[in-house]
Each structure stands twice: as C-alpha cells, then as structure tokens.
Amino acid sequence: MRRSRLIWQVFLSIVAVSLASIFVTGIITREVLSSAFEAYLVAAPTHMGAIQGHGMGLGRVFLGVAEQSFMSGVDRGIVYSALAAVGFAALAAALLARYLTKPLGRLTEGAKAIARGNLEHRVEVGGPGEVGDLAEAFNDMAGSLQGSETLKRRLVSDVAHELRNPVAALRAQAEAMSEGVLPMTEERMGSMVEDLAHLSRLVEDLQEFSTAEAGGLRYDPERFDVCELAGREVERTGLLVAGSVGVHLACDGRPCVVDADAFRIAQVLRNLLGNAARHTREGSITVRVQHADGWIKVAVEDTGEGIPPKDLPLIFERFYRADAARATETGGVGLGLSISKHIIEDQGGHMFASSTEGVGSIIGFSLPDAETSTLRAS
Numbered sequence: 001m002r003r004s005r006l007i008w009q010v011f012l013s014i015v016a017v018s019l020a021s022i023f024v025t026g027i028i029t030r031e032v033l034s035s036a037f038e039a040y041l042v043a044a045p046t047h048m049g050a051i052q053g054h055g056m057g058l059g060r061v062f063l064g065v066a067e068q069s070f071m072s073g074v075d076r077g078i079v080y081s082a083l084a085a086v087g088f089a090a091l092a093a094a095l096l097a098r099y100l101t102k103p104l105g106r107l108t109e110g111a112k113a114i115a116r117g118n119l120e121h122r123v124e125v126g127g128p129g130e131v132g133d134l135a136e137a138f139n140d141m142a143g144s145l146q147g148s149e150t151l152k153r154r155l156v157s158d159v160a161h162e163l164r165n166p167v168a169a170l171r172a173q174a175e176a177m178s179e180g181v182l183p184m185t186e187e188r189m190g191s192m193v194e195d196l197a198h199l200s201r202l203v204e205d206l207q208e209f210s211t212a213e214a215g216g217l218r219y220d221p222e223r224f225d226v227c228e229l230a231g232r233e234v235e236r237t238g239l240l241v242a243g244s245v246g247v248h249l250a251c252d253g254r255p256c257v258v259d260a261d262a263f264r265i266a267q268v269l270r271n272l273l274g275n276a277a278r279h280t281r282e283g284s285i286t287v288r289v290q291h292a293d294g295w296i297k298v299a300v301e302d303t304g305e306g307i308p309p310k311d312l313p314l315i316f317e318r319f320y321r322a323d324a325a326r327a328t329e330t331g332g333v334g335l336g337l338s339i340s341k342h343i344i345e346d347q348g349g350h351m352f353a354s355s356t357e358g359v360g361s362i363i364g365f366s367l368p369d370a371e372t373s374t375l376r377a378s
Helices: 006-042 045-050 065-115 129-178 186-213 226-238 262-278 336-346 370-377
Strands: 222-225 245-251 257-260 283-292 295-302 350-356 360-368
Touching: 006 065, 065 129, 129 186, 186 336, 222 226, 226 245, 226 262, 226 283, 226 295, 245 262, 257 262, 257 360, 257 370, 262 283, 262 295, 262 336, 262 360, 283 360, 336 350, 336 360
Parallel strands: 245 283
Antiparallel strands: 222 257, 283 295, 295 360, 350 360
8 A cells, every 4th residue: 555645735734724714703703793794783773774674673684785795805805815825825835744754754855775785874963953954874884784784894814814724734734644645743734723722613603693793692690809800810811921011910908709600700801811911921910809989990911012093982882903914913803892792791891901011911801899889789
C-alpha cells in the first residue's frame, strides 16, 4: 500500500483547517448579523413603512428588498473572504510543506546513499530544530559507520599481516623437512612451536573480542584486595621485562577492596603491563593502586615512548593500533585494550588514559570501592 506523501498531508491539513475555520466563522457571523439587523429594525419604527407585511403585532420582522440585498452582500463578503483565505492558506501551506519536507527529502537521499555503501555522504543541516537535530544525528551515524568500516578494513589488513609471516614460516619449514631438505632439529621445532603459539593467541584474541562485543563474557564476582592481585602481576611482569626496566607497585596503606571477577581484572592488568613492557626500553613501570572518592583507581605508569596526541583518543577502539609498522613483536591486532574496556565497563568501572610523547603513558581503570558501597547501602 502506497503511503501519501508528507507534503500533501501538510498541505491538505492546513487547507482543511482553514476552510473549516472560515465556514464556522461565516455561519456565526451571518447569524449574529441577521439577529442584530432584525433587532435594529424592530427598534426603529420610523423604518417600518418600508417593511412589507406590517407584522409588528406578531413580533416578527420581514425583510424588504433593501434589507435582503444587504444580507446578500454579507453572504457574498463571506464567500469572497473564504476564497481569499483559501488562496492564502494554500500558498502558506505549500511554502510550509516545502520547508518541512525538503530537509526530510535530503535525509531520505542520504539514507539511500548510505545503503548503497557511500559512507562518506553527509546531509545539509537545516529545517526546524527537530529536523536539524535529526540531520546532525544522521551525520554522526554516518561518521560512526565510516569509522567502523575503516577499522574493519584495518582488521582484515592486520589479520592478514599477522597470519602471513607465521603461516609462511611454518609452511616453508614443514615442506623442507618433509622433503628431507632440512633436518628436524630441536631449534626448528621450537621455532614452529612459537609460530603456532602466535597464531593461537591471535585466534583467542579475535574470539574473545567477538564474545565481549556480543556481551557474552562470563563473570564470577568476588570480594578481593586489588593490591594483592596487582602485586602478583607486578612480580610476574618483573620476570619478563628487560633488566634495565624496573617494575614496581605502589599501594594505599589500607586495603583496596572491590567486588569483581578477579580473573578478568588480572587479565586487564596483564594486558596493561604487557603493553607498557613492550613500549618501555628503559626506566620503570609502576602500578599505582589508590582510593579516589568511592572508587579504587588502578594506574599503570611507564617511562616509555608515549602515545602521539592524535592516537590517544583512539587507543580503546577495536582493531586500532598506533604503530604503523605493525611489527610482529608488538603483538596482536589492537584488541587488548578494547577487550579490557569491555571487561571493566561490564563490572561498573571505566578506563582512562593520558600520555606525553617521549615521556611516558598512564593507562588504567577505576572500579567501585566495595567498602564504600557497603557503607552507603547500610
């Protein structure tokens, strides 16, 4: 069923309202004039000689030719006024309908352009306030879709790059050993195991990110001290970093207790520490845990290379990586921080980041303080 266009609905609605208003106004005006005119004639005996029928005794005034001509003139005036008002209403309705529907037409064309895959299309913002807000929201949506499409393309490029080297190395070594060109030594087997481990990590990251995006991550909340958990992760990272980099823990003097999934929080901390270790050649990495106005704030501070200002707002975006070289040793395809953001936000917290290029970075998260929440509840 074909729906009528908005421009005609607006046009016909305004004309119909105008006609109804004129019709009602005309009837009321004519009745009022007629009653007033009859009352005038009754009260004016000097004019009774011009009245046919001499019906004063009956209390009813019969209009003569002149009076009837006057009332006919009133009727014609009402008709002419109605015609003029209808013409004016039609013109106003046409202009108003065009004013309302033109920006909506642009939005329709914009939606069709987006559906065809033209994600760069934007619409002109105009029209009434609500329609203008709709146009701005449309442009924001188109920008978001364009950004998502760019990130997806980067994902394909990143995954292809990450898969190419280990797969090519595995294939070359496997073919060479199967043909007897290369002996099956312990070193070569170790290299193949490393390549397989890299592929396994990549697949696990992609699978976990997909689960996090769908809201399918499972959590087992428990009450624990974040300082104790951070201490274990700092000790573990200290064994993996270069000797010129120190890994330290700085905690408040009192317990920093949260209600969260300890395994997932350790996963986030491990990711943050791993990122800091990869980008810190010398200096220190410090995990700072402290109370902050009803929150437990955990910050991983490093003295590494820092993050460029243009990249800092994007580091939590899915598939985003600031390093254009995409070297294999930097690891992954930029999913770690995005997964961490999902984990923290799912448990009522938020992530934060600050950085000075060439000086270092501070990336961390905040979770509700369990002790403060308990006191408020009681």
